[in-house]
Amino acid sequence: MDIGLLGQYLANGVMLGTMYALVAVGFTLFFGVLDVIKFSHGDVLMLGSFTGFTVYIGVLAMGIENPWLMIAVILIVSITTTAAVGALIARYLVLPLKSAPPLNILLITLMLGTAIREAVRLFYPDGSNPKNFPALLPTASVDLGGFALRADSVILVGAGIAVIIGLNLLINRTRLGLAIRAVAQDEETAKIMGINYTLIVLVTFAIGSGAAAFAGIMNGLYYNEVNFGMGLLLGLIGFSAAIIGGLGNIYGAILGGFLFAGLQTVGAVALPFASAYKDVFAFGVVIALMAWKPTGLIAERSSDRV
Amino acid sequence: MKFTENRRSFLSFALAASLSLGLAGPALAKETVKVGFIGPLSGGVSNMGLGGRNSAALAVALRNQDPNAKYEYELEPLDDECKPNVGVQVATKLATNRKVVGAVTHYCSAVAMGTVDIYHKFNLPVIVWGAVLPDITYGNDYAEVHRVNGTMINQNETAAKFMTEQGYKTWAIIHDTTDYGKGHNKYFSQFLTERGGEILGTFGVTSDQQDFTAELTKIKELNPDVVYFGGLTPIAVRIRQQMDKLGIEAQFQGVSGIKSDAYFAGLSGDLAEGTVTFLEGAPAEKLPGGEYFMAEYEKAGYGEDFEAYGPFAFAAMSLLLDGIEEVGPDRKALTAYLADVNEHNSITGSVSFDDHGQNTVALITTYVAQDGQWVVWEDSEYADGTRKLTGK
């Protein structure tokens, strides 16, 4: 295999890995603060990209033509709306069940995801059909020996990585991040220290959902298509990535995201004429990993063994 | 039968009493006869299904306006979502409903392959209006199954001939792994090899796949003149889109399954430009009854276009209703009637069923995407040399 082709595979893998990591980071944030799995995350992502698509139509109708301005408006509106949705979900569906068995929260959010998905399919105009998401980024490409490096892909990956780094800084370097980590570590103590627990939980869910909206728009700009079912697989992959990385650890999520993308790409390269098996391969490895490391590669520190 | 009717009336009596709701409608002068329509009314190819449904509904509406019609017809449209398992479910529902006498069914070949056995099992006569896989009629001996549109064999023969005549030498084939995509792959590969074309690689993809970069990266390495896709519009859109992402400079060639306006709606910029595809039958405006059909369709004011197979759905439904008028609302009699259809007049030309219930549609039309619509090749700017296909 020549270098150009290898570069192409690598670029594909990095692109996927960035998207997966963004989704996985959300899962891991929610698990960190509340010890819950919010399975509607993938569908919240889809909601984000549909919001973005709707905003695009609106902006187009208002006569704004500059693509950069359009992207800015799309991102701002979509991320804030989705973040608000995330906070609402936390407030009315997740927090009330906090003392119930953890699987109930998993179930309620799974069902919420289904509800969001079905609602978009049924109530969004012509929602059951894929939507043509506009290509707003410059499409110039550099040909590096059989490997086309496109400007839009570079921008998307760059922006994605910047968001991940930003989130990491937010968690580890700011007062808000300190509060989030405090709540994650010990709810009771954090409350005693004067941290507004409910507020921190809601903010965390808003941040995670906002990141999902970003990933959703990134996905739309990359594939130029959004559809109501896109969140299901992305959510599943993001969840698996967060799990194999080890829940509650932001580095674990990033590691898991790139690992999963790597598995898919390796699956596609190793089985060139059966590349459709790449998902089977990737999920198979996830199951095997779970058997080997039942709490993820970067394991949770707490343990309930007696 | 008697027993059932008694029970039904008891049931409706009981319900009417318990709910105090009168169920009796105004007395009808004519007996009501139910006919079915099945097509993809939702999902990625829904515009084809909706066009077909509107056309079939138009045939029923026109018949109901006819004072000489012996029966009042009621259409029951069902959605198969272009998924075999859903198709089998709705087909079972339709076939087990004793009130339904006949049906016009299926755009998706994969679905039709699953349902023909159901129609045979419950003796429901059907006329296929859009599915093109030969095996639907030729793969069985079911007297119940007929088809007004042509099969994919002729289409791929013309495609192979046309493309080799344009001077293309090498192909990469992508097909979906349903019977439909596999059928296209089989016939196209066969005709292409006969004409000396070389196939560099064949890739099967699933019908709801999102990311094709792995397959396309491989294709890029193979560097073919043409990328042939045997499948339906939604995937064709994704593949064409991602070909551009990876910088693949090859001519894109489709099959009848992508001849739909959704192909243009799904593609940004001018990516659709120059795509070629093939369809059996003549375009609606050149059909014998095309003008009449288009005028009536316009008048009925449907929200959607009738698309490539609308005229066939109209012809199939009209034929079905002609049969019911002739032999009465009885499944067995209708099946017998359809077996003898010969040179029956329809808007798509005369219909004759062979002993497998297959109509012969010899004419294949070549289309090319030009300025956001499908243009018959001979009338296009590509044919007169103003524009050129990729790599020419």
Added chain:
Amino acid sequence: MTDKTTPKSGWLGLPPLAVGLGAVAATAVYGWLFLLAESEIAVLGLVALAALGGWALGRTGLPDTLDAAMRGHGRSMNGAILLGLLAVIFLLGEEHFPLLMLTTMLLYMTVALGLNVQFGLTGMVNFAGAAFFGMGAYTAAVLTAHSAVPPLLILVAGGVIAAAIGFLLIVPVVRTAGHYSAVVTIAFGVLFKTFLEVNDVLGGPQGLMVGPMKLFGWDFNSSPVLLGVEMSFYVNYALLGGGLAVLAFVLTQRLERSWLGLTLDSVRLDETASACFGLNVVRAKVLAFTFGNVLAGVAGALYGMMISFIAPNSFTFADSLLMVSIVLLGGLGSLWGTALAAAIVVLLPEKLQILQEYRFLLFSGLVILMLLFRPQGLLPRKVRSYFPSWRPQQ
């Protein structure tokens, strides 16, 4: 109102057995009417009647009397329920579609009973129910097409294959807990469907034909003639499906009442404590997991033969969710609840055309409300009681 204080005296002063038999007869008649109802108004009316009736009768203390009837006259009551089911099947006689729905419901109930043992008793949630159901169906497709295995054995084979493939998951499922365990079954459910889609040998996305059930030379796809009336061939499947559901019910009930059931319960409530008391947690989990998968596989095999055509899309993650929601809707661990919920989840959307499209939306909404306001389900499982004179509650 006196019933409330002295439930043993029976509802409206009638002896419990009479009330119980009456209730079974009423349910059978209702089921028959409901399956035959065609117009939306009729269906909606019947649904409203059931909801209102259930609420009103519940207030007058009927459930207690029914409990008493089931406890005191178990044999007669079980016989009556069996007779009621048979009566409904034969009364539907020549109606293809209602019988198809009834059988589907019975098979879904069988699967949900298995999931109930996994989830409700042992606390292992299985999000791959549809996958195990599908394994049974695919086993049936392959065996009917390529072998001369007697179809009754195919049902068994469906169960065995499902269990065998389930064994591959044993290590990760048993080693992991909670969310980590959920991801294993979710990943497996997706993997199964994707594998079927890309694997040409098993028909790919196109799907496969499944041959009919045959029993002692009797082809299930030919119509039986009874008293001179030609019945729908679905009667065959309904009878066999009914038999299967009853068998699954009895097995599950025996399991729950046995010391094994007690072990499973304690594993769910506290794994660590159970292990401390010398219970073999791993063995209990393996048993529950396999039991559930076998039931799903057997039901899937019969489902495949009845529906005669299967495709990967029939066994998606959404279908697994539907199965889990049956268990949850009925009430964790509650067997009668599962039966009731299976009827609601399978029949209602089929009957209400308008609901068809909104089916998944409706159920997701319903389950969300359920989890928020009535997490114990429609017919909650009764707490075990350990007094010497204790008879199992239904």
